[in-house]
Amino acid sequence: MDKKKIVEVKDISMTYHTFNGETEAIKDISFDVYEGEIVGIVGPSGCGKSTLLSIIAGLIKPSIGEVLVNGKNVTKPSKDIGYMFQRDQLFEWRTILQNVLLGLEIQGSIDRKTMEKAEKLLETYGLGDFKNSYPRQLSGGMRQRAALIRTLMVEPNLLLLDEPFSALDYQTRLAISDEIGLILKKEKKTALLVTHDISEAISLSDRIIVLTKRPARIKDIIKPELTCPDGVWSPIKCREAPEFRYYFNKIWKELDVHV
């Protein structure tokens, strides 16, 4: 692979200390993410997925190991990294436009050009008529789209998505994950996507990292080779690929879920 490495995770381990004891969340994880890739992360619940993303984002420090983003050591949150949470975290007291401008406002870089860009992105992704509405007037899917635009506005070249669709109902979730997948590809973003939905991971990701239960280690890295119908890439169409079931079963077995 001669593509540029965006993320290099080097032998990180993470242990949480609380008064009642210590929890080993992550153990000896290493992987790279290349430019333009969408990498899915799946693993049993509570295994340490959010912890892994927080470390890459520079929100917490690993106990051992280091993370490089764009070749630079991550020690604190950086402008190059955008984070999307499970719930959209739109601020209820701000209009959609004001919400979308939040990151720029913090960084003190709102001007004519960025305003125009915000309006254009809202327009492009179907929120143009809602820019002066408040979040509670929008549907779950629209809110999540606004949250994505808020992240894109600060022009990160790496996006960390922590189960961004899990608060949505199934239909909305299918539609919005398809849409967001297409947006990420169109804007040529590199992304790490944590999900507990195996189908979602297969349909959206170029590679999938499967984690063991806590403490999380890498169990396998899978590169799904899907032949999308009609030859056009779209997450929702990829679900119809003949190979889909094979990857689904493979990951399902590796996750080793006992009910």
Added chain:
Amino acid sequence: MYNKPVSEEHIKYLERIRMRRRNILIAQVSILVVGLILWEVAARLKWIDSFITSNPSSIWKLFLEYARKGNLFYHVGISVFENVIGFVAGTGLGILVAIGLWWSDFWARVLDPYMVILNALPKTALAPIIIIWVGAGYSGIIVTAITVSIVVTILNMFISFKSVDEDKIRLLNTFGATKFQVLKKVVLPHSIPTMISTLKVNIGLSWVGVIVGEFLVSKAGIGYLIVYGGQVFKLDLVMMSVFILALICALMYKGISILENKVLKWNE
């Protein structure tokens, strides 16, 4: 969103709601009117002794007299002034202290037991001490009013500051926000509803402080009129003062509600 062509059923529904609202208002006004009439009649027919119960017509007469002479507005003005300074300062200082506690987790924990005890203590018990320390004038009364509302403001605001979703703060951190920006962009705006409800409560609490202060210092104000009326057994004066107090409280409460609707537009 409302559908434009409104159905027959919906019109009936709206009509029912309107009727109900009107009936509630009629009942509310009737209670007041009937109460006042009964009071007046009972006093005239000597069912009750109007020396100790007073009666609406003499209260009204006294009101006109005080209003004509102008000293009514003097007394009301002083009390309202003390009250407004009291609840604005009580709320403002309370919020500042709460911000301090939010900023420093260490001090929040250190001061926690003191806050709990101060909150449980009836603050009016401190009024004599405050008046001795600060002085037997407006300042003593205002400080008493502040004391009554500040502790509960600190506690309410601190709880509200702490209830901000952790992920909202993390979101700001991913944008590189400073602690001051976190305060300004999420913690304070998130707490505006609590601020307004605290303000509402504080108006009432501040009145407690003002009236108690005036009882003790007795130079001017509504509390002074009440104490004075009680001492010379002029129940008309006492009752009039209480009515005026009730009216002013109602007006202030209404004012805050209007403010609330303006500020919390997004919450509709």
